[in-house]
Amino acid sequence: MATDPKALGSHVRRLRRAAGLSQAELAGPDLSPSYVSLVEAGKRTPSTEVLRQFAARLRCDPAELLGHVDHVEVQDVELDLRYAEMALEHGDRDNALRSFRAIQEKAPKTEHPDIWYRAETGIARCLEFSGLLEEAVEHYEGLRQDALRFPDRVASLACVVPLCRCYRELGDLSHAIGLAEGVLNELDALGVPPTLGVVEIASTLVGLYYERGDLSRAVYLASRTIEQAQKIENRRALGAAYWNASVVMNQQGKRADALLLIERALAIYSEGDDERALARLRNAYAGLLLKADQPDAQVVHELLDQAERSLAKSGNNIDLAYCETARSRAQLVLGDPDSAVEHATRALELLGPQHRLEAARALIQLAAAHLALGDHTEAQAACERGALMLEASEAGRQAGLAWGELAEMLEECGEYERALYAYREGMRCMGWRRTRAVGTPSNASTTQV
Numbered sequence: 174m175a176t177d178p179k180a181l182g183s184h185v186r187r188l189r190r191a192a193g194l195s196q197a198e199l200a201g202p203d204l205s206p207s208y209v210s211l212v213e214a215g216k217r218t219p220s221t222e223v224l225r226q227f228a229a230r231l232r233c234d235p236a237e238l239l240g241h242v243d244h245v246e247v248q249d250v251e252l253d254l255r256y257a258e259m260a261l262e263h264g265d266r267d268n269a270l271r272s273f274r275a276i277q278e279k280a281p282k283t284e285h286p287d288i289w290y291r292a293e294t295g296i297a298r299c300l301e302f303s304g305l306l307e308e309a310v311e312h313y314e315g316l317r318q319d320a321l322r323f324p325d326r327v328a329s330l331a332c333v334v335p336l337c338r339c340y341r342e343l344g345d346l347s348h349a350i351g352l353a354e355g356v357l358n359e360l361d362a363l364g365v366p367p368t369l370g371v372v373e374i375a376s377t378l379v380g381l382y383y384e385r386g387d388l389s390r391a392v393y394l395a396s397r398t399i400e401q402a403q404k405i406e407n408r409r410a411l412g413a414a415y416w417n418a419s420v421v422m423n424q425q426g427k428r429a430d431a432l433l434l435i436e437r438a439l440a441i442y443s444e445g446d447d448e449r450a451l452a453r454l455r456n457a458y459a460g461l462l463l464k465a466d467q468p469d470a471q472v473v474h475e476l477l478d479q480a481e482r483s484l485a486k487s488g489n490n491i492d493l494a495y496c497e498t499a500r501s502r503a504q505l506v507l508g509d510p511d512s513a514v515e516h517a518t519r520a521l522e523l524l525g526p527q528h529r530l531e532a533a534r535a536l537i538q539l540a541a542a543h544l545a546l547g548d549h550t551e552a553q554a555a556c557e558r559g560a561l562m563l564e565a566s567e568a569g570r571q572a573g574l575a576w577g578e579l580a581e582m583l584e585e586c587g588e589y590e591r592a593l594y595a596y597r598e599g600m601r602c603m604g605w606r607r608t609r610a611v612g613t614p615s616n617a618s619t620t621q622v
């Protein structure tokens with residue numbers, strides 16, 4: 174038997190009047206008097222949670238109100254929600270996005286907050302995986318703000334990692350780092366013990382420090398994060414910690430340690446069902462193997478083939494672009510610069526204008542491929558664009574290295590003035606500043622006599 178909204182509304186009105194409450198008093202802080210009016214007129218069917226709030230304020234047994242409600246409608250919406258989440262997991266982002274938005278219309282925030290917030294999280298993920306990062310940020314930030322107001326309904330920690338991920342891809346490393354540091358400092362002050370969520374945020378921060386060039390911080394936090402992950406005995410947390418620590422070790426030149434850590438991460442992720450993360454990890458592993466003196470071409474190509482197949486189903490344009498950049502690097506190392514140019518160009522096409530940080534890396538890779546073909550003009554143009562984009566993203570160390578590569582290209586072409594400028598830009602990105610004013614003799618005293 175379906176719910177009779179008019180019968181329920183009349184019953185609520187009788188109980189309210191008997192209790193001597195106004196509609197505003199029955200609404201309380203979470204609802205509006207107009208919503209109560211619509212319920213009493215039979216124009217809204219409240220959720221189980223709202224009916225429990227009414228019962229508490231009317232001082233009656235919740236069963237007296239819940240008995241008027243048939244739960245079939247809510248169960249149908251929850252089933253739709255599960256199907257939408259499954260569609261998203263299988264890469265059908267467009268249908269999932271339409272379903273999540275339809276669910277929010279059927280289950281408004283005031284009546285079914287749990288369902289609405291799950292759908293809102295789904296919308297944010299759909300937008301992120303579709304590459305619409307700025308729109309995704311708006312939804313994630315909205316969820317984070319609501320979590321401060323309604324901590325029992327929205328988990329604020331669940332929004333932190335995806336927000337950091339979006340800000341990183343948008344090239345706003347400082348904001349991403351500030352967000353992660355702020356959350357971790359707050360949890361530290363509260364004495365919160367390590368959990369999966371805490372370790373994942375810390376692992377994300379390790380990667381952000383690496384991107385910005387703060388290697389000393391990255392090394393310290395990577396070691397601490399591995400210790401925390403081992404304490405909570407969570408395989409997923411440990412895998413994430415190993416992965417980011419491997420990236421840092423590789424940047425320090427500790428290739429053997431980096432390989433050991435990334436192989437441990439691969440073993441852990443292979444046990445789970447996160448195909449997207451496993452594919453991205455295979456990309457990273459292939460990149461490490463390419464740094465060997467004599468890389469095994471067959472193993473590298475197998476890893477990239479596996480990653481590409483998985484990402485075609487469960488990834489997004491950003492993931493596929495990472496794969497194309499890795500393919501370009503592999504083709505260049507293995508002696509096929511023409512294919513390297515094609516893959517780097519494809520990566521840039523997939524990324525579009527929003528993804529500044531990865532686009533910059535793809536440009537640097539494109540420059541290396543053009544240089545191998547002897548096309549110095551194209552190589553210089555791509556390298557300079559990449560260096561400027563890295564600098565704009567506040568990835569200072571990477572930008573400094575890119576300027577250095579450009580300077581070497583210019584030197585080879587005999588363009589010494591431009592090469593000198595590029596070297597100076599690289600030194601500036603690495604933290605160098607003039608030690609004396611222009612025009613001051615190098616042996617002049619700068620102390621007061």
